[in-house]
Amino acid sequence: MSSLSITLQPADFAGVTLVGGGPGAADLITVAGLKALLAAEVVVTDRLAPRDLLRELEPSVELIDVAKVPRSRFTAQEDINALLIDRAREGKRVVRLKGGDNYVFGRGFEEVLALQDAGIPVRVIPGLSSTIGVPALAGVPVTHRGVVHDFTVVSGHLRPGHPDSLVDWPALGRLRGTIVLVMAVENAGAIAAALIDGGRSEDLPVAVISDGSLPTERVVTTTLAKLGDVIGTESIRPPAVIVVGEVAALGRA
Numbered sequence: 001m002s003s004l005s006i007t008l009q010p011a012d013f014a015g016v017t018l019v020g021g022g023p024g025a026a027d028l029i030t031v032a033g034l035k036a037l038l039a040a041e042v043v044v045t046d047r048l049a050p051r052d053l054l055r056e057l058e059p060s061v062e063l064i065d066v067a068k069v070p071r072s073r074f075t076a077q078e079d080i081n082a083l084l085i086d087r088a089r090e091g092k093r094v095v096r097l098k099g100g101d102n103y104v105f106g107r108g109f110e111e112v113l114a115l116q117d118a119g120i121p122v123r124v125i126p127g128l129s130s131t132i133g134v135p136a137l138a139g140v141p142v143t144h145r146g147v148v149h150d151f152t153v154v155s156g157h158l159r160p161g162h163p164d165s166l167v168d169w170p171a172l173g174r175l176r177g178t179i180v181l182v183m184a185v186e187n188a189g190a191i192a193a194a195l196i197d198g199g200r201s202e203d204l205p206v207a208v209i210s211d212g213s214l215p216t217e218r219v220v221t222t223t224l225a226k227l228g229d230v231i232g233t234e235s236i237r238p239p240a241v242i243v244v245g246e247v248a249a250l251g252r253a
Contacts, residue, residue, distance in 0.1 A: 013123060016084050016094045016115055018108050020101040020127015023134050025213040026052035033125045040095035042087045044080065048099030048239060062087075077107055081114035088120045099239075100130040105155055105182060129153075131180045134212030134241040138219045140248055142178045147246050150177035156184025156242075160194035173198015178245035185238050189228020195244065200224055205249035210240040221248065 017036045022028035029037070029050060037043065037053060040061060045054065047067040054063060064083065066075040080096075087094045102108025102124055115122040131153045135142055142151040152172065158165040172179060173195045184191055188208075196202055202225035211217045222230040224244060230236075 013121070014091065014093065015121030015123070016088050016096060016111075018096045018102045018111060018122065018124045019098065020106070020108075020125065020129075021050045021053070021097050021099055022128040023130040023137070023213040024048070024050055024099060024211070026050045028128055028133065028213060029053065030125060030127065033127060036125055037095050037097060039093060041092040042094045043097055044083060044087075044094065045097040046075075046099070049097045050099070053097075062092075077110060081111055084111060084115060085118045085120055088115070089118075098127070100133075101127045104129045104131060104153065130212060130239075130241055131182060134209050135180065135207070135243050137213050138207065138209045138217070139250075140207050140209070140243050141250065142180060142243065142247060144247055144250060147250070148177050150175070151180060151245075152177060153180045153182070154184075156181045156187050156191050159187045159190045161190075169194040170198040173200050178243060178247050181242040181244065183238070184242055185231060185236055185240050188231045188242060192224050192227040196224060200244075204244060205246060207243045207248035208234075208236055208240055209243070210236050210238075212239070212241055 019033040019036055021033065038056065042062045042064065043057060044064045044066055046065065057063065066080050066083070084094060084096060096111060098106045098108065100106060108124065112122055112124065132142055143149065152175065154167055154172065160169045181191065202223065204224040206222050206224055206227050208220045208231070209217065220230060220234050220236065
C-alpha cells in the first residue's frame with residue numbers, strides 16, 4: 001500500500017494569501033492552507049480562525065488579531081484591507097487566516113478586490129465551510145437521499161423585515177429543503193416565526209450546534225416553534241450553526 005508523503009516547503013508567493021482555516025479544530029485546515037500558514041511572515045487572523053495553529057508559528061512571525069466580536073471589540077473591514085496592503089508592500093509574505101471558507105460570509109472577496117485595486121498579488125486557498133462541516137461533525141447531514149434534495153445557507157445577522165435584509169424569508173418558508181443558518185443566534189426566534197408564517201411546520205426538527213468541531217461543542221435539538229425559547233434557556237452563544245429540516249432529527253431518534 002502506497003502512502004502520501006507531504007513536504008511543507010516554504011512558499012515563494014510574494015503577496016497576500018487568503019486561507020480558509022475550516023470550522024475551528026486545527027486538523028481541519030487543508031494541506032495547502034497549512035503550507036501557506038507555516039511559510040508566512042505576517043499572519044492576520046480573527047476569533048473564528050483555528051487558534052491552536054497559531055502556536056505552531058515561528059516567534060519571528062508577526063501575528064495580528066483583527067477580531068470582530070459581536071457587541072464588543074470590532075476592527076473595521078477597511079482597516080483590515082489597509083493592513084494587508086501595508087504589510088504586502090513591505091515585501092512580506094502575508095496570510096489572512098479566517099475560519100471556515102473565505103467566500104462563505106467571510107468577506108474574503110472584499111479583501112481580494114481591495115488588494116487587486118492596490119496592485120497586490122493575491123491568491124485564495126479555500127477552507128471547509130462551517131455551514132456543512134459543523135453539521136457533519138455533529139452527525140447531521142445537510143442532505144439525505146429520500147429526505148431532502150436541496151439545502152440553503154442563510155445569514156441570520158439581520159432580522160426578517162429589516163430594511164437592509166436581502167433574504168426572502170417567505171420564499172424560504174415555502175421551500176422543502178434544509179436551511180442552514182449562521183450568525184443567527186440573536187434573531188433565531190424571529191427567523192423561526194418568519195419561516196412558520198411562510199409555510200414551514202412548527203414541528204420541523206432543528207439542531208443547534210455551538211462551538212462546532214471544538215472540545216466545547218454542544219448540540220441541542222428542538223423544533224422550529226421552540227427554537228427561540230431554547231436559544232435562551234440553553235444559553236446558546238455564538239458561534240453556532242442552526243440546521244432546520246428533517247435531517248436535524250436523523251440519528252437522534
